Amino acid sequence: MSTIKKTAAELAELFASGEASAEEIAREHLGRIRAVDGDVKAFLHVDEDNVLAQAQAVDARRAAGERLGPLAGVPIAHKDVFTTKDMPTTCSSKILEGWQPPYDATITARLREAGLVILGKTNMDEFAMGSSTENSAFGPTHNPWDLTKIPGGSSGGSSAAVASYQAPLATGTDTGGSIRQPAAVTGLVGMKPTYGGSSRYGVVAFASSLDTPGPMARTVLDAALLHEAFSGHDPMDSTSIDRPVPPVVEAARRADVEGLRIGVVKEFGGDGYQPGVLARFREAVELLESLGAKVVEVSCPHFGHALPAYYLIAPSECSSNLARFDAMRYGLRVGDDGTRSAEEVMALTRAEGFGPEVKRRIMLGTYALSSGYYDAYYGKAQQVRTLIARDFDAAFEQVDVLVSPTTPTTAFPIGERADDPMAMYLADLCTIPSNLAGNAAISVPCGLADEDRLPVGLQVMAPVLADDRTYRVAAAVERALQDRWGGPLLAQAPDLTEAVK
Amino acid sequence: MPDEHAATGSAEERASGGAITRDEVAHLARLSRLALREDELDHLAGQLGDIISAVARVQEVAAQDIPPTSHALPLTNVFRTDEVRPGLTPEQALAAAPAAEQQRFKVPRILDEEA
Numbered sequence: 142m143s144t145i146k147k148t149a150a151e152l153a154e155l156f157a158s159g160e161a162s163a164e165e166i167a168r169e170h171l172g173r174i175r176a177v178d179g180d181v182k183a184f185l186h187v188d189e190d191n192v193l194a195q196a197q198a199v200d201a202r203r204a205a206g207e208r209l210g211p212l213a214g215v216p217i218a219h220k221d222v223f224t225t226k227d228m229p230t231t232c233s234s235k236i237l238e239g240w241q242p243p244y245d246a247t248i249t250a251r252l253r254e255a256g257l258v259i260l261g262k263t264n265m266d267e268f269a270m271g272s273s274t275e276n277s278a279f280g281p282t283h284n285p286w287d288l289t290k291i292p293g294g295s296s297g298g299s300s301a302a303v304a305s306y307q308a309p310l311a312t313g314t315d316t317g318g319s320i321r322q323p324a325a326v327t328g329l330v331g332m333k334p335t336y337g338g339s340s341r342y343g344v345v346a347f348a349s350s351l352d353t354p355g356p357m358a359r360t361v362l363d364a365a366l367l368h369e370a371f372s373g374h375d376p377m378d379s380t381s382i383d384r385p386v387p388p389v390v391e392a393a394r395r396a397d398v399e400g401l402r403i404g405v406v407k408e409f410g411g412d413g414y415q416p417g418v419l420a421r422f423r424e425a426v427e428l429l430e431s432l433g434a435k436v437v438e439v440s441c442p443h444f445g446h447a448l449p450a451y452y453l454i455a456p457s458e459c460s461s462n463l464a465r466f467d468a469m470r471y472g473l474r475v476g477d478d479g480t481r482s483a484e485e486v487m488a489l490t491r492a493e494g495f496g497p498e499v500k501r502r503i504m505l506g507t508y509a510l511s512s513g514y515y516d517a518y519y520g521k522a523q524q525v526r527t528l529i530a531r532d533f534d535a536a537f538e539q540v541d542v543l544v545s546p547t548t549p550t551t552a553f554p555i556g557e558r559a560d561d562p563m564a565m566y567l568a569d570l571c572t573i574p575s576n577l578a579g580n581a582a583i584s585v586p587c588g589l590a591d592e593d594r595l596p597v598g599l600q601v602m603a604p605v606l607a608d609d610r611t612y613r614v615a616a617a618v619e620r621a622l623q624d625r626w627g628g629p630l631l632a633q634a635p636d637l638t639e640a641v642k
Numbered sequence: 643m644p645d646e647h648a649a650t651g652s653a654e655e656r657a658s659g660g661a662i663t664r665d666e667v668a669h670l671a672r673l674s675r676l677a678l679r680e681d682e683l684d685h686l687a688g689q690l691g692d693i694i695s696a697v698a699r700v701q702e703v704a705a706q707d708i709p710p711t712s713h714a715l716p717l718t719n720v721f722r723t724d725e726v727r728p729g730l731t732p733e734q735a736l737a738a739a740p741a742a743e744q745q746r747f748k749v750p751r752i753l754d755e756e757a
Contacts, residue, residue, distance in 0.1 A: 380715075520710060
C-alpha cells in the first residue's frame with residue numbers, strides 16, 4: 142500500500158486506526174523525496190535519521206496511550222523561514238547558510254506537539270522576497286506540472302513538494318501572496334489566515350505588519366486541518382490575536398454556498414490577464430451561482446494602487462528588519478582581517494551574503510524612509526493602505542466574500558522574469574490587497590488554462606477573522622469541480638520520472 | 643552636521659517620479675551598509691529608477707485627510723507578568739557566533755583609527 146498520494150486526513154485516519162505507523166508513512170515519503178526531488182529541488186534539507194526518529198517518537202507516544210492531535214503521524218514539509226532547533230534555517234540566503242537556531246518557532250513547536258513529522262526544510266525566495274523561488278541562493282525549484290516552469294514563490298519549495306507528492310502538507314508564509322500564488326500555479330490549496338491568527342514567533346521577519354504563516358495542501362479539508370493545528374493565540378507574538386480560531390475544519394466539511402453573497406472584484410481582469418485564467422475564473426463564478434450563491438460585481442476602486450503601496454511598505458519594513466544581519470552575533474562574516482572596522486565588515490558581509498532582490502528591496506526601503514522622501518513615499522503608501530481597507534469594508538457590507546483570479550497568469554518559464562523586477566511583482570497583483578488589509582484569503586484550484594494546460598487558482602477573500610468563510614466557499618468549489626473532473630486536478634499532472642526506484 | 647539619512651538631490655524632482663541618479667544609488671548603498679561593486683551600482687540604478695517611478699503612483703490617490711495605516715489590525719500594548727523563565731545558556735547564545743571569546747561575542751573594532 143502506497144501512502145504518498147493519500148490526503149493528510151486519510152493518513153491521519155490510517156495512523157489513528159493503527160493501520161499504518163508514522164514510521165511507515167515517513168519512510169514512504171522519504172522514498173518519494175529520494176526518487177523525485179533531484180528533479181524538483183523542493184527541499185534544501187532532509188535528514189532521514191532525524192525524520193525517522195521523529196516518526197518513531199510519535200509511534201511511541203501513540204503506543205503509550207497519549208491523546209494526539211487530528212494530524213498525528215502525518216508528514217509535513219516546512220518552509221525554511223521557520224526556526225527549527227534540529228535543522229538548519231537559512232531563508233535560502235547565503236547570509237544564514239548553515240545556521241542552526243537555538244529555538245523552535247511557535248508553529249514548529251505546535252507541529253511537533255500535534256504529532257506531525259517534519260520531513261525537512263523547503264526552498265524559497267531569499268527571505269521570502271519573490272514570486273518564483275528563483276531568488277533562492279541555493280538554486281530554483283521546479284514546477285512538477287512542467288519542470289521548466291516556476292513553482293511560484295516565495296513558498297515555492299513547499300508548493301512543489303506537495304504537488305509532487307513528497308509531502309501531503311506544507312507550511313508557507315504570505316506577505317504579498319507567497320502562499321496563494323505558489324498554490325495557484327501548482328494546483329494546490331493555499332491559505333493566508335487573518336493577520337495575527339497564526340504566530341510569527343520564530344518566523345524570520347521580512348515585513349512584520351504583513352507576514353502571515355499559513356497552510357498549503359492538496360485538499361481544502363487538509364489545509365483547514367493544518368490551519369487549526371498550528372493557529373491560535375501565542376503570548377510570544379504581541380500581534381497574535383487572543384480569540385478562538387475560526388471554525389475552519391467545520392466550514393471545510395460543510396462545503397456549501399447556498400444563499401451566500403459573492404462579489405466579483407471588477408478591477409481584477411482585462412489587460413495583462415491570460416485568457417485561459419479569465420476563462421477558468423468565469424466558469425468558477427458561474428459554478429458558484431449554480432450552487433446557490435448570489436453573485437454580484439463589486440468595485441474596489443483603490444485595489445489598483447495596492448501594488449505600488451505594497452512595494453513601498455514591504456521594502457521599508459524589510460530594510461529595517463534585515464538590519465539585524467550585521468555579521469556580529471550569528472550568520473556570515475566576511476572580510477574580518479583584523480584591520481577592517483565593524484562597519485566595513487558589516488557592509489562587505491551584507492554585499493556578499495544578500496542576493497540581488499534582497500539588496501534592491503533594502504535600498505528601495507531605505508530610499509522610501511529617507512528624510513525628504515518619507516512623506517511622498519512611505520507616508521502616501523500608508524494612506525493608500527487605509528483606502529484599501531475602506532474598499533474591503535464597503536465591499537463586505539454588500540457581500541460575504543470577494544472572488545478574483547489568484548494570479549494574472551499561470552506558471553511562467555524559469556528565467557523569464559528573473560532580472561525584471563517590475564514584471565515579477567505583477568504576479569502578486571490580486572493577492573496584495575488582503576495583506577495590506579489583513580483579512581483572510583484562500584486560493585483553490587479551478588482548472589487548467591487552455592493555452593498551456595497549467596493550473597489556475599480561484600482566490601476567495603473574506604473579512605478579518607472570517608477565515609472559515611473562505612474554506613466554506615473553496616470546499617464547495619472543490620467538491621463540484623472534482624465531480625466534474627472525476628477526481629482532483631493534480632491527477633491530471635504528468636507523472637514525474639522516478640529516477641531511482 | 644548634515645543628516646546622513648537624507649537622500650541626495652532635489653526632493654521635488656524625485657517625488658515627481660524622475661529616475662534615481664547613480665550617485666544617489668551609491669549613497670543608498672552606504673546607508674544600507676552594502677559594499678556594492680561598481681557594476682552592481684550601475685545595474686541597480688536603472689532598476690531602482692523604474693521601480694520608484696512605478697510606486698510613485700501612490701501619490702495619485704492619497705489625499706491629505708486620509709489617516710495613515712501602519713498595521714492591518716488595531717494594535718494594543720501587550721503586558722505579561724514579570725517572572726523568571728528559562729532562557730538560552732551562554733553556550734547556546736554564542737553557538738552561531740562568527741567569533742567568540744570569554745563568553746562574549748568577538749567583533750571587529752568599532753572605532754575609527756583617528757577617533
